[in-house]
Amino acid sequence: MKRARIAHEGRALWVEVVEDGEVLRLPDGGSVKAADAVWLPPVTPGATIFALGLNYADHNKELGFQSKEPPLVFLKGPNTLSGHNGTTLRPTDANQMHPECELVAVIGKPARSVSVVRALDHVSGYTIACDYAVREYLENYYRPNARVKNRDGATPLGPWVMDAADIADPQALALRTTVNGKTVQDGSTADMVMSVAGLISYLSATMTLMPGDLILTGTPQGVYYCEAGDRIVCEIEGIGRLSNRLVGDKAA
Structure with missing residues (x-):
């Protein structure tokens, strides 16, 4: 469903x-x-939003990093989210703004110190994020600052949540991003450094994950800089297609 x-x-x-x-x-x-x-955005108000950096081996190689665990984890505020078919502001000085297609796990029941083997039992469903990044604003790959990853409306989410029961294996899903119909990302969740189950186990060892919490699991390779007016579509196999359009400062 x-x-x-x-x-x-x-x-x-x-x-x-x-x-x-x-x-x-x-x-x-x-x-x-x-x-x-x-x-x-298909999110429960008050949910904690976890995001992952450098969690795909091919993307790490693209950026010149070696894959390793534990992953880079940071939090996002609720105002970063926007819905399907919405718009996202492209700042006038953001000449290196690019989309990042990400599988999102939605927590369905409390998880505290869960094992990898039992971790997926705590997932109620999956959705899609387009987590835009602006390379000019990046101070350090290991410290994604607020200007890069906490901009208002710069993380479209949706269009819906697919029940976990309908996703046989979250580590075997194709991801694709297109800009005006051109494919700029084409990857698979099989390339994750730490699996969805591994991330839930890792995060729940530190804090209790609660129903509605979101885990953005990282993005595959493919850095493509977008312009105002571009239509971006992030698609994940078995889940759906999330559409968003970039607008300039004057149009926002």
């Missing part, structure tokens, strides 16, 4: 996605066409 979060008649609602993503079924039994929906 797919679950999305939309704005409808002044309220934020969780809805069921049916008919191959064309229709959104409301809690009261009514429906809205997906094309007419105002999509919100």
Whole structure:
């Protein structure tokens, strides 16, 4: 099952996605066409958002780093998120702004010091993130500062959450990013340095993961700089396609 979060008649609602993503079924039994929906990030308010850097072997090689564990972990604020079919501001001085397609694990039940073997039992579903980075703002690969990874609306999320039961193996999913139809990222979750289960075990050894918490698991190789007006689509096999458009300062 797919679950999305939309704005409808002044309220934020969780809805069921049916008919191959064309229709959104409301809690009261009514429906809205997906094309007419105002999509919100499919996240529970108050959730902790974990993000990973340098967690794909091919991307690490691309950047000149050796893959290693433990991974680079940082947190993101709630204002960084935006919904499917939304827009993201491209600052005028961001000549090296590029999209990063990421598998996102959604925690479904509390996890504290869980083993790798049992870790996926704590996942309720998966979604997609497009975690934009601005290379000019990067001070240190091991310290992603707020200007790079905590910009308002610079992490589109969605379009929906796919139930974990519908994803047989989160380490065998193809990821792809296109810019105006051109493929700029083409990878697989099999290339993760630390698996989804490994990340949950690692993070839960430090703090309790709670229902609704999100883990952005990193991105494969493919650094492509985008311009205002570009349409970016991040796609993950078995989950869906997340669309976003970059706009310039004056258009935001």
